[in-house]
Amino acid sequence: MGAKVKTIERRGSTLTERIYLIEIFKGMARTLRHLVRNLRDNKKLLVRHYPEVQPEIPARWRGRHRLTKHDDGTVKCVACFMCQTNCPAECISITAKERLDDKAEKMPASFNINLLECIYCGYCVEACPLDAIRMDTGIFSVTDNNRQSFIIGLEELLTTPGAYSEEDYKKGGA
Amino acid sequence: MFAEVLFIAFAALSVLGAMGLILFRHPMKGAMSLIVTMISLAGLYALLSAKLIFVLQLIVYAGAIMSLILFIIMFLNIQDNDLPVEEGRFLYLAGGIAVIIPIASFLIKIVNGLPDSQVTIVGNGFGGVKEVGLILFQDWLLPFEIVSLLLLVALIGAVVLAGKRRLVK
């Protein structure tokens, strides 16, 4: 890929620009136009009234994690520790136990993610061989008032539904 | 009565400020006490109906010169352990007091010998900007110009001295 060279014209050397005050007044006129426009009609403000109006989250967006299930409702995760090993923030801690329903050899006994340490990089999703962990819940605001509640366990990860249909999620390139 | 109370307050403050300037160890505290002295001197001028001198004292001495001094002290950023150890401090103080007492008693005698004066507001715009300006630029024009020449010489001297060091480099 060849580098695109764009020559930018140097400005600020003509007499009117050197006097500086004229340019200042031009800039002030520009900001005043914005003020007057917004004062006359404050619907033109470029703001989203957030808590009432929620943003649209695309399917590729990495939100809070969840664990997916098989069609019969059993957990997909086989406790292979790939996500825990790959996690750069070391926020995942899994303990494994023996699996008795012939789907695999192991399953997680506990699956804890510390959301205060998580950096939402998505490496756990990439590392997972079974598409068991996903970040498609669309939850972007995780708030609480004690630290303990930010460590989410197996129960919460399994019960949170995905926010998008399977087609939309796949279209996202996952 | 009110004027006398003010006079005593300003006089006491200016003496206290001057004492603080000498006695405080840290230069910043000394400079702040000097500001107190300057401001109370301005108050004394105001009691004498010298309005222009009052404001000039505030602008030039209490304002400009002292802020330069404070600026330099801040620029040097002197810590407590940078200050020199003053061992014979109280000896010097006692000696100074011993020298000053006869002079002070002489001065007090002179001041007591002066005819009594009343602290009242003098009328006819005495001490105002216009009156002082008229006197300065009519009756005392030549001395005024000589003094301003002297200041100009000092200014140029300061510039030359400040520039010389850069040449040596």
Next chain:
Amino acid sequence: MSLLDIFMIAIRVAFSAFVPLCFIAVCVWMERRGAGFFQDRSGPNRAAIFGFRAAGLVQNAADGIKLFFKEDLISDHIKHKFFFVLAPIIVFFCAVMSFAVVPFADTLVLGGNSYVMQGIPMDVGILWFLAIAGFSVYGIILAGWSSTNKYGILGGLRSAAQVISYEIPMGLSLVSLLIVYGTVNLSEMAQFQGQLLFGFIPMWGAVLQPLGLIIFVIAAFAECNRTPFDLAEGESEIVAGFHVEYSAMKFAVFFMGEYVAMFASSAIIITLFFGGYQIPFLNTQALIHLAKPVAFLLMIGLPVVMYYFAGWIRRSNVSHYERENDPRVFEANVYIKCFWGLIAIIELLLLAILLMQSGGAATHIFVALLQICTFLVKVTMMIFVYIWVRWTLPRFRYDQLQKLGWQMLLPLALLNIFITSAVVVALG
């Protein structure tokens, strides 16, 4: 000393002490909402008392309460605690004192006695402002130095050097103004500006001294440490400069001192260059003479203005998303009713003026009130200019700042003095 004398002294001292304090709220509100609207944002408008947001004014109260109840801590590394506490007090006190000499109405004549309408009636006028403005740098120096913090020291150094060097162009641009007015007394200056040039232009300082106006305004911006000269607290380089170690009420006092200083210097600019309390084309004598026609015009004009203002409130104060029974519509209706009530009271007062005998004490008080309103409106507009510049211009670099001060403003101010004195001498 009669009862009226004491009452008038109380009024004028109260005015010059409390109006700057009240304007802190207005300034902060204008700054925040103005900043928002300049940048296509909405600014703080969520804080509310029983659902009434007062266009964002409630946010000031919330911030004030927060700062008041915050822990007021002094770090252990600060050795000179006395100076540390003294610094914000100096800044605030100097800011309030510098407004004291500004006249906010013409001399009020009541029952044969005349009352000067300024906080401290002082002949030296503008020199007092220069002196006090010079003092406020002590607060900044002490704050920066006693913080024992390199950012604090850097901020203090920058601010001190800036204030000291911009005082010189400020003083010199004043000299040419003093040549024109022939007085240092601010009341006399304001009275001078009630005259008309060639019979139809108000003889304002801005008309007589345009260059002086530009130099003075730039220097005043620098004295207030406002953008584009706010290097002392350039948050991108030195965090917050001289007040980096301050918290809670001590920070709040610095913050309020900054806004009071802004108010005071706006008032000084208004008095020096924009006619002070003078209404253009109507000086005090003309106003006393024409009190009834002016009151009548106001009686007609105010409801018309209010009608359009009410329409604007109704259009602006709505929720910008789907909402059932929008509470902001109810809120807007309450505001509109309050404003109409206020207008009704003013109309009644104006009617009283119309019915009373002209030339009496009531007329004089009416004229003084009109002039106070004019003064406050002008000052508010000047404060708006301060805010407008702040949200338009980027910050200067330090060498650019000093170059502008010493190499541009100082020679220009000197040139202005020579030209002005030549013209004044030529005109006799």
